[in-house]
Amino acid sequence: MEDKFLRVMSLIKDKLLGKEKEREKYFNFSKELYQKGIIKEDTFNELKVKYNFSKEHDDKRKDDFEIDI
Numbered sequence: 540m541e542d543k544f545l546r547v548m549s550l551i552k553d554k555l556l557g558k559e560k561e562r563e564k565y566f567n568f569s570k571e572l573y574q575k576g577i578i579k580e581d582t583f584n585e586l587k588v589k590y591n592f593s594k595e596h597d598d599k600r601k602d603d604f605e606i607d608i
Contacts, residue, residue, distance in 0.1 A: 551568070
């Protein structure tokens with residue numbers, strides 16, 4: 540059972556580094572898991588850090604593709 544839980548947490552972490560729409564959905568899901576007491580605060584904080592990191596770097600990736608003409 541613990542193995543399946545770890546696989547779910549790994550999936551959520553991967554999705555938090557993905558596209559914006561997907562990232563928002565999985566962050567909201569992780570927030571619900573925390574509010575219902577399914578995951579601990581330290582696990583939620585770890586997910587939140589990944590979410591914020593991805594959000595910050597998403598803007599930088601967009602800047603990388605801008606071309607001055």
